[in-house]
């Protein structure tokens with residue numbers, strides 16, 4: 001008796017949604033085993049990482065503010081990836097969006113008014129989109145692979161933070177600390193639930209995902225992204241130019257990463273600091289895939305990955321899990337998801353081989 | 360003599376369709392056996408089970424007198440069953456030799472493999488240089504790789520699913536020589552094709568399927584193409600009906616000095632093509648494959664953007680600079696020859712495939728949003744009017760049989776009532792009954808005053824369908840001639856400056 005893969009006539013809908021759940025469960029099981037083997041309390045680690053953030057109500061606000069940027073960036077990436085445009089540099093666009101917002105905040109430091117925050121948000125979106133325009137330009141004009149350029153620009157953006165906060169934007173009161181001054185009140189993102197840290201970015205994230213879902217499933221824009229990704233030749237025949245699609249995908253995903261960046265700097269940070277780039281832009285890649293490149297799925301996936309962030313911090317203090325543990329859990333989720341994806345298109349069949357058929 | 364292959368009561372069911380219903384027949388050693396049937400009759404499904412790609416739900420396969428379960432293609436190859444698919448699985452960037460080596464079940468040193476490949480090629484007169492990169496090969500040459508790959512296994516049964524639809528007439532002749540040699544050496548051949556004159560020329564026996572059931576077995580040499588077609592559809596074949604006293608109107612589509620740039624290595628561009636099609640006229644473009652037909656279609660449809668706005672006009676309105684969407688809005692619709700991934704998206708539903716080309720002309724879009732209800736209604740109409748065998752507008756394009764997808768695509772464009780319709784290979788892989796229906800639909804569209812351009816390699820189709828005929832050769836178009844005033848020989852001669860099939864290019868360097 002042996003097993004083999006048989007191509008399904010149509011991709012399995014059930015598996016499409018079951019594999020992300022399966023990937024998370026498998027991550028917990030394998031994670032527990034691995035951490036036990038290397039001498040930690042494996043089951044405790046999984047409990048702290050995946051369950052404590054949910055059972056401890058005090059952690060919910062952390063979940064919200066960590067999930068928000070993941071959902072916003074993940075939504076943008078899910079749109080670009082649908083069209084097979086591989087923007088890997090959301091982290092850089094996130095940073096540049098935040099820098100653009102910081103610039104507005106610092107330039108309006110002495111002013112006040114309700115127009116400042118919207119202007120910052122606008123600057124953030126534009127900044128992120130412009131930063132994503134560089135790989136788009138290189139791809140469409142010179143056919144340079146966008147994976148490389150967008151990724152490398154991430155490192156450039158982080159150097160840009162260091163440069164700006166050491167020189168022109170350095171806090172005059174900062175006793176030598178390389179960081180900007182704290183934003184004025186009009187440039188700070190308000191909280192939406194009193195006495196918590198849950199800021200306006202959280203509802204914005206949900207709205208962004210819902211709007212994106214509507215657009216992707218009902219509009220010509222969404223159709224364009226899907227058809228370019230599924231069959232580029234047919235897309236051209238249907239009147240969707242490849243270059244325009246690359247531009248749209250890059251600008252939308254970059255703009256949303258920039259939006260997440262400005263919300264992050266105006267919300268939790270309220271100033272630009274050297275450690276601003278914490279990897280949301282990379283984790284959002286996992287979020288996009290775990291969410292099945294579907295904005296509604298991205299909401300759930302964003303929450304799952306936020307759990308690992310929050311839980312990772314918990315486990316660091318309670319059972320002394322190393323900092324890298326969070327990354328390991330996140331990587332395992334992606335790994336099992338991609339491996340499980342084969343079940344969407346193939347089914348496992350048991351075959352009984354007879355001597356004549358045995359090869 | 361025992362049968363080489365015997366099928367007993369083979370049944371295969373897909374959701375909503377019985378693709379094979381209790382099919383039994385047998386193939387003798389050295390026999391060339393045709394499998395005929397309408398689109399969706401279940402031919403491909405049946406051979407996929409023989410090659411181990413799918414498993415029957417019921418029934419038995421007897422191989423050389425022994426009951427056998429063919430678990431997978433590897434097991435099939437081990438038994439001596441080879442298959443050549445219509446769509447090749449080759450790596451473009453690798454050489455012929457590397458491609459064959461990758462497909463082998465057993466690892467053989469490159470030198471030995473090359474020697475064996477050369478031996479097989481000489482034995483069967485399959486000329487091909489093992490060191491050429493696949494990207495530089497014509498479709499016919501690529502198919503030869505697949506055949507060599509199958510022959511290296513010394514097959515006792517070779518299955519060919521619509522092998523000739525992509526070949527030039529010369530290549531078809533060469534293929535038949537190879538198959539006859541193989542059969543003479545005792546290899547059985549199971550041959551699927553919709554080209555009935557080929558079946559008559561090649562095959563010893565024909566098994567006819569209809570709706571998944573075996574309905575007849577006959578000797579193709581004793582039948583006419585028409586009688587076989589009628590057995591397939593189970594009814595009389597309709598002739599094209601033209602309204603009497605048809606007149607052509609004013610010039611509608613005017614193409615003047617249309618040229619494209621050479622893009623890929625082996626892509627033949629069009630060079631200064633000019634022609635005029637009147638309202639009500641069907642204009643045929645004959646020619647051997649690979650003479651610029653693809654570039655011509657893409658330049659007309661707008662997939663290749665032009666540089667001269669007056670190169671293409673409809674009723675005097677210049678379309679030369681518009682993209683496909685712009686041209687469709689002005690009444691020019693087109694169907695490229697490749698169905699999968701070009702004219703249709705296999706993973707999308709038929710309804711979503713309608714949106715691909717019909718969204719603007721049929722107002723399926725409002726304020727950037729898609730009206731999926733309208734798309735569904737239209738798709739249902741295409742399915743009904745063109746007798747497409749599909750469960751409904753929600754079926755994915757990839758689940759349709761080849762010919763049914765072609766019917767859907769043709770219907771999708773024709774029912775948009777375009778002013779000008781340009782089609783390439785409109786009846787590729789379509790059965791005789793459906794081909795007649797598509798031809799009739801084209802004639803009816805012309806009768807309503809549309810101008811139609813048909814690009815085809817099938818001269819019989821063009822002669823039956825067109826009012827005017829021109830020949831494309833090496834990217835250039837001959838003078839247009841009236842069908843009826845021009846002889847087949849003349850056209851053959853025009854096609855003859857045959858480009859790209861010289862023996863020199865095919866020769867194996869010693």
Ligand SMILES: Nc1ncnc2c1ncn2[C@@H]1O[C@H](COP(=O)(O)OP(=O)(O)OP(=O)(O)O)[C@@H](O)[C@H]1O
Nearest residue numbers: 009373378398399400401402403404759760761762
């Ligand atoms: N993977 C599949 N899933 C569902 N239905 C299928 C699948 N493959 C084939 N069918 C259906 O089974 C029937 C037979 O299909 P098949 O491809 O065998 O036809 P065919 O005789 O080869 O036709 P054609 O001449 O058009 O190639 C069709 O109705 C087709 O839609």
Ligand SMILES: [Mg+2]
Nearest residue numbers: 402403760761
């Ligand atoms: Mg078929």
